[in-house]
Amino acid sequence: MSDPVITARGLTKRYGEAVVVDAIDFDIRKGETFGLLGPNGAGKTTTILMMLGLTDVSAGTVVVAGHDPVRQPLQVKRRVGYLPDLVGFYDHMTAVENLAYTARLMGIGRDVRDARIMDALALVRLNGVAHKSVATFSRGMRQRLGLAELIVKRAEIAILDEPTSGLDPQSTHEFLDMIGALKREGVTILITSHLLDQVQRLCDRVALFRAGKILVMGTVPELARQVLGAGFVVDVEAAAAPGKELAARLGAIPGVLTVQQTAEATYRLTADHDVRAEAARAVVAADGALTRLSVDSPSLDAIYTRFFEKQSATEGEIRDAA
Amino acid sequence: MRREGSPWQGLGTVLLKELADHFDSLRMLGLALLTVLAAAVPFYLAVVELKNTTSEDPFLLLKLFNPGGQTLSVVAILGFVIPVVAISLGFDAINGEHNRRTLSRILAQPIYRDALLAGKFLAGIIILAVNLMCLWLLVAGLGVAFLGVPPSGDEFTRALVFYFVAVAYAGAWLGMAMLFSVLFRSPATAALLALGVWLFMTFLWPMIAPAIAAALIPPDPRYTLLGILDPQTAALQQGLSRISPYLLFGEATRTILTPTTPSLGPVLDQIRMLRGEVVGAALPLRESLALVWPEVVSLIAGAIVLFVATYVVFQRQEVRA
Numbered sequence: 001m002s003d004p005v006i007t008a009r010g011l012t013k014r015y016g017e018a019v020v021v022d023a024i025d026f027d028i029r030k031g032e033t034f035g036l037l038g039p040n041g042a043g044k045t046t047t048i049l050m051m052l053g054l055t056d057v058s059a060g061t062v063v064v065a066g067h068d069p070v071r072q073p074l075q076v077k078r079r080v081g082y083l084p085d086l087v088g089f090y091d092h093m094t095a096v097e098n099l100a101y102t103a104r105l106m107g108i109g110r111d112v113r114d115a116r117i118m119d120a121l122a123l124v125r126l127n128g129v130a131h132k133s134v135a136t137f138s139r140g141m142r143q144r145l146g147l148a149e150l151i152v153k154r155a156e157i158a159i160l161d162e163p164t165s166g167l168d169p170q171s172t173h174e175f176l177d178m179i180g181a182l183k184r185e186g187v188t189i190l191i192t193s194h195l196l197d198q199v200q201r202l203c204d205r206v207a208l209f210r211a212g213k214i215l216v217m218g219t220v221p222e223l224a225r226q227v228l229g230a231g232f233v234v235d236v237e238a239a240a241a242p243g244k245e246l247a248a249r250l251g252a253i254p255g256v257l258t259v260q261q262t263a264e265a266t267y268r269l270t271a272d273h274d275v276r277a278e279a280a281r282a283v284v285a286a287d288g289a290l291t292r293l294s295v296d297s298p299s300l301d302a303i304y305t306r307f308f309e310k311q312s313a314t315e316g317e318i319r320d321a322a
Numbered sequence: 323m324r325r326e327g328s329p330w331q332g333l334g335t336v337l338l339k340e341l342a343d344h345f346d347s348l349r350m351l352g353l354a355l356l357t358v359l360a361a362a363v364p365f366y367l368a369v370v371e372l373k374n375t376t377s378e379d380p381f382l383l384l385k386l387f388n389p390g391g392q393t394l395s396v397v398a399i400l401g402f403v404i405p406v407v408a409i410s411l412g413f414d415a416i417n418g419e420h421n422r423r424t425l426s427r428i429l430a431q432p433i434y435r436d437a438l439l440a441g442k443f444l445a446g447i448i449i450l451a452v453n454l455m456c457l458w459l460l461v462a463g464l465g466v467a468f469l470g471v472p473p474s475g476d477e478f479t480r481a482l483v484f485y486f487v488a489v490a491y492a493g494a495w496l497g498m499a500m501l502f503s504v505l506f507r508s509p510a511t512a513a514l515l516a517l518g519v520w521l522f523m524t525f526l527w528p529m530i531a532p533a534i535a536a537a538l539i540p541p542d543p544r545y546t547l548l549g550i551l552d553p554q555t556a557a558l559q560q561g562l563s564r565i566s567p568y569l570l571f572g573e574a575t576r577t578i579l580t581p582t583t584p585s586l587g588p589v590l591d592q593i594r595m596l597r598g599e600v601v602g603a604a605l606p607l608r609e610s611l612a613l614v615w616p617e618v619v620s621l622i623a624g625a626i627v628l629f630v631a632t633y634v635v636f637q638r639q640e641v642r643a
Contacts, residue, residue, distance in 0.1 A: 088423030
């Protein structure tokens with residue numbers, strides 16, 4: 001968790017007039033799992049392609065594993081494994097043949113190639129179908145085969161573009177476990193996704209991406225504070241208490257930012273820390289009968305939805321004003 | 323801006339994989355059968371005709387390929403079949419990778435795009451060369467077996483030069499097919515357009531070129547009265563017709579395979595006769611080679627220009643699906 005392995009400064013991509021990626025800055029540290037989140041067309045894939053030297057950089061710099069992907073793409077691509085969204089394989093070849101082809105392109109010697117391929121296939125649980133034609137593979141199996149390719153490559157950095165889109169819940173779960181295993185081995189992982197709870201589980205840090213800009217970046221609790229204004233949501237259900245008085249008492253608790261009465265006798269507090277104990281005390285002090293008390297830790301889903309709601313709202317205002 | 327590392331890294335791997343794909347594919351088998359079957363009929367006709375004249379003809383092997391006269395020849399058939407085979411080998415080279423979504427995965431490996439493109443082009447050329455070599459050996463071998471006369475060294479060399487001309491011709495069409503495979507995302511569009519260009523160059527251009535030439539340089543009525551073409555018009559017509567690889571191929575093969583009449587077509591022969599040249603005498607091999615050289619170079623140059631165009635377009639193309 002020290003030196004950045006990916007550094008972008010003012011990274012920009014223009015197609016004619018259109019700015020697809022607009023002067024973004026970020027650092028990804030070694031061993032970190034970084035999530036890049038945003039709606040489709042936000043410029044996530046373009047950013048990835050620039051990091052791999054697969055598309056030109058219009059302005060700014062990006063350094064990946066100590067190399068400039070524009071001038072030293074082979075050095076970068078030797079260290080970085082890329083799993084594109086909707087990864088494809090040669091259908092007429094078997095799983096092993098497909099991996100053997102890319103392993104040869106990677107320059108992996110004949111002596112270790114087969115062993116590495118079989119090990120990788122075992123890790124992604126495809127060893128049973130290693131010699132079956134890829135044409136028969138399901139979407140989830142193809143995705144796992146793509147992951148096996150990164151394992152064969154022994155990539156220092158794994159870039160996964162929407163790796164779980166289009167997978168059923170069971171395959172998604174399995175796939176995320178495999179990414180988790182990769183992470184435990186110290187691989188730096190960059191993942192783009194819109195399946196937020198999964199990203200939340202995996203990622204150390206996330207960046208919200210929209211219209212070519214990184215709008216906020218940080219750990220999930222940090223983002224919650226920035227976007228939701230508070231990290232914790234406490235629900236209180238208390239019967240037989242005079243509503244006004246209880247609301248006032250709850251609002252007076254240090255750290256509570258807002259109090260919202262959601263039903264007859266339920267209140268939703270947002271706070272910058274877990275205020276359950278104080279809330280219970282307040283209910284009792286107001287002669288209420290506490291029937292339920294729960295806390296939600298900040299969810300990325302809420303942050304994401306809230307954030308883009310806010311964004312569209314401000315954009316809407318700007319449009320209306322103009 | 324210089325980039326680091328060799329552009330040829332991975333070339334061998336791509337080449338071997340593409341060759342293996344071609345050899346395994348049904349498409350390849352079909353194309354090989356098409357070539358052999360298409361050549362079988364004119365070959366048979368040539369053998370039947372030559373059996374009557376075996377004793378008097380000094381260039382039997384060459385006559386097998388191109389008997390001359392009105393008979394349909396192996397060479398004429400190849401003029402049609404080679405482009406079809408080359409187009410069907412190249413039309414889905416790059417867009418196929420795009421559509422299978424393998425392109426970005428392959429290019430994320432430590433190779434340059436150069437290796438992928440050059441590997442595919444070389445694999446196509448090798449396949450075509452092997453195919454044509456098989457056909458060449460079949461014609462020559464069966465011809466010797468049927469007619470029972472071994473070819474002379476001179477004849478053998480000419481037949482070999484013809485083989486290289488055919489490979490260069492195939493290379494030009496393969497280059498065009500691959501250019502279309504980069505330009506058009508849909509393989510069907512690429513194939514249809516490539517076949518369209520082939521039809522135009524092979525069937526329409528031979529009719530259009532004389533019309534354009536006559537329009538640009540109206541023939542002198544004195545020549546027309548004599549029933550021959552104005553040399554200036556004829557020269558322009560020939561220059562224009564050489565845009566078509568099909569006509570270029572026809573001209574080159576006629577020159578190299580018909581040593582007795584180093585004919586450049588009825589038009590130029592007329593001019594040559596007017597200039598007092600002897601048409602119909604056997605030319606030595608060296609002279610034939612000198613005559614055929616510009617056409618061969620043009621075909622090879624065409625292949626290279628098309629490959630370079632493909633390369634430039636491909637380098638600038640976005641890899642994302």
